Amino acid sequence: xxxxxxxxxxxxxxxxxxxxxxxxxxxxxxxxxxxxxxxxxxxxxxxxxxxxxxxxxxxxxxxxxxxxxxxxxxxxxxxxxxxxxxxxxxxxxxxxxxxxxxxxxxxxxxxxxxxxxxxxxxxxxxxxxxxxxxxxxxxxxxxxxxxxxxxxxxxxxxxxxxxxxxxxxxxxxxxxxxxxxxxxx
Numbered sequence: 467x468x469x470x471x472x473x474x475x476x477x478x479x480x481x482x483x484x485x486x487x488x489x490x491x492x493x494x495x496x497x498x499x500x501x502x503x504x505x506x507x508x509x510x511x512x513x514x515x516x517x518x519x520x521x522x523x524x525x526x527x528x529x530x531x532x533x534x535x536x537x538x539x540x541x542x543x544x545x546x547x548x549x550x551x552x553x554x555x556x557x558x559x560x561x562x563x564x565x566x567x568x569x570x571x572x573x574x575x576x577x578x579x580x581x582x583x584x585x586x587x588x589x590x591x592x593x594x595x596x597x598x599x600x601x602x603x604x605x606x607x608x609x610x611x612x613x614x615x616x617x618x619x620x621x622x623x624x625x626x627x628x629x630x631x632x633x634x635x636x637x638x639x640x641x642x643x644x645x646x647x648x649x650x651x
Contacts, residue, residue: 471516472531474501474509482510488521490530502532551624554638554649565636572625573633579619580629582612589615600630600646608637608651614644 472491475482477500487509495501499511509531521528547563551572555564580598583589589599594616604611612630621629623641630648631639637649 473513477508486512500535553635556636569633612646
């Protein structure tokens, strides 16, 4: 029997997901149609001509779809942030995700292999053999310079820079010889 009751799944990250919800429809729709549910929300029709008895218990609260999404497209999937160290990412797309990747995925592991010291007396022979040691030795306008004292793990300049900047690197760095300059603004 033909009814104006349909079931749909919400669109999340460009794909229908979750359980099916029951709605009224004043528009002819088919299974698989993309529809506007409310401003900014979309769904995909999973069933048409749903028996009215299924919506009866909450008929007074049931919503009506706005119509077919003729120009509507599923929400574009957010680009997945790659697992790599990001430098100079401040004020760019996905900056928070890039910061999280730098800190959680790389810095937490790297700080086991490298350390920053603030006085040369802290650079014991034992520490220099065990870890990559970076001396915070010169502060300037919008930058801090670090001197590489040891690098037994052969970390890259980028990895060492990430350790120097405490897992951020949002403003970038420069490297030359045994000096790493972290940009701070």
